[in-house]
Amino acid sequence: xxxxxxxxxxxxxxxxxxxxxxxxxxxxxxxxxxxxxxxxxxxxxxxxxxxxxxxxxxxxxxxxxxxxxxxxxxxxxxxxxxxxxxxxxxxxxxxxxxxxxxxxxxxxxxxx
Amino acid sequence: xxxxxxxxxxxxxxxxxxxxxxxxxxxxxxxxxxxxxxxxxxxxxxxxxxxxxxxxxxxxxxxxxxxxxxxxxxxxxxxxxxxxxxxxxxxxxxxxxxxxxxxxxxxxxxxx
Numbered sequence: 001x002x003x004x005x006x007x008x009x010x011x012x013x014x015x016x017x018x019x020x021x022x023x024x025x026x027x028x029x030x031x032x033x034x035x036x037x038x039x040x041x042x043x044x045x046x047x048x049x050x051x052x053x054x055x056x057x058x059x060x061x062x063x064x065x066x067x068x069x070x071x072x073x074x075x076x077x078x079x080x081x082x083x084x085x086x087x088x089x090x091x092x093x094x095x096x097x098x099x100x101x102x103x104x105x106x107x108x109x110x111x112x
Numbered sequence: 113x114x115x116x117x118x119x120x121x122x123x124x125x126x127x128x129x130x131x132x133x134x135x136x137x138x139x140x141x142x143x144x145x146x147x148x149x150x151x152x153x154x155x156x157x158x159x160x161x162x163x164x165x166x167x168x169x170x171x172x173x174x175x176x177x178x179x180x181x182x183x184x185x186x187x188x189x190x191x192x193x194x195x196x197x198x199x200x201x202x203x204x205x206x207x208x209x210x211x212x213x214x215x216x217x218x219x220x221x222x223x224x
Binding site: 004031033035040041042043044045048050056058059090092094099100101102103104105106 | 113116118144146148153154155156157158161201203205209210211212213214215216217
């Protein structure tokens, strides 16, 4: 049971480049979320999904897109990377019955 | 939206002593309050949670208390050990459980 798997673990992008952060869970969880973690600011919700085909915005959605075509996968897309998107990104999932989220190990993204 | 404040930002205790971390929230609709522990280079891990219909919850050396009237909740760690050293985050969520609002974290150091 792998839990929540995020790839890649590290990434350096140039300003304006695009990329997709991958997230997969093998626990059949309905709910999935993307957070970014910045020093002194805790974790802030970017986008979330309550099931396949359903996504919604969180606190800081600008510059990010998501889709949820399957229960297992919830990729996060940066269409045109900016230095302000330098951060550590965490994907998390939970079941409908349990509120506590299980987090992945994170992707450290640097935009230069 | 919800605003969660967490204090202190750093905390050092001697091994065997107790540690207390406090959080306040602003939205009276919040009714679920988890605590996460994050070790260096890893994702946050749920350690304990409490719902608004409960005033206190214990799990071995950790406990959480909730004061709904004052809108604050606290994490108590007794008999601290060096392996308790980590960053701890509180969070608050409303009934839907879709959006979690995190505090800014407390870096706990347990001195052997």
